[in-house]
Amino acid sequence: MKPAALATALFALALCLSGCIGAPVGLTPLTEQRLQTQAPIRFLLTFDDGPSASGYANPSRSVIQDLADNPVQPGIKAIFFLQTDAWRAGGSPRGRKTMVREHAAGHILAFHTATRWHSNHRLLNDTDLEQTLNQGAASIASITGAPPNLVRPPFWNYDRRTFAAYQRHGMHILLTDLSANDGKIWGFNASPQRRANLLRQLSLVRERIALGQLPTVDGVIPVVVTFHDINRYTARHLHEYLQILMDSARANGLRTAAKPFYTDRAALERAALARTVKDANQIVYLPGVWNWVWDADSH
Secondary structure: OOOOOOOHHHHHHHHHHHOOOOOOOOHHHHHHHHHHOOOEEEEEEEEEEEOOOOOOOOHHHHHHHHHHHOOOOOOOOEEEEEOOOOOOOOOOOHHHHHHHHHHOOOOOEEEOOOOOOOOHHOOOOOOHHHHHHHHHHHHHHHHHHOOOOOOOOOOOOOOHHHHHHHOOOOOOOOOOOOEEOOEEEEOOOOOHHHHHHHHHHHHHHHHHHHHHOOOOEEEEEEEEEEEEOOOHHHHOHHHHHHHHHHHHHHOOOOOOOEEEEEHHHHHHHHHHHHHOOOOOOOOOOOOOOOOHHHHHHHH
């Protein structure tokens, strides 16, 4: 990591949360023309850091309910990247029951970490890394009947060593195109610029779509979106977030599929696997400041 990069990045993210969001990239006639040859998009929703262990208005369970029943598109299926053993997440009895509910509702259970805290896997030694991968895979397999094939490294951060470890365990890294910036920053869990943020991020993704840089899967282009289901603010505003995504696509000149969100677990899994990182040296694009935070040799 660059010297003082993390502190600077957190400061920059705090500024973004407080209102410092760039304007969306303008839609040029050339981009508009190129988009006409591309498939429509479908939003692939993912949720990090859960399940919540809260006994009061559990946000993870609220998210499950709102994905199933909302005015934008009922029956949405999503991917939950789980902290399987954190004491305020999957390591608690309530968190474990929530994981069971997520699977029963047709969502995909994927791996985030099995450490007690939200630990960067690059900082774990080989023994501890193997332990967290084995433990997390076993925890998920005990619910789904199979080990997870998707992983999202904490802080989006991986290197050649951790990439190889994930591969040995049959886990493929899924990053993201859009981030709601709803992760807690120093206790701040709101997202006052949520519409401007997603509008701006999607305008950047649109440019890549126009150039044919995102794959088409089952006739649509999956656009990966990241939220945090442990965030009560996100849970309370999920209906609004879904509408913001629709509005942002329209404002950016992007066609959405007849079903703009995934409703079938198998189709969701195919799309996710198509969007995974194929090689440790692959150039990746993360939203916001994250590409800058991690050194080029991280990947």
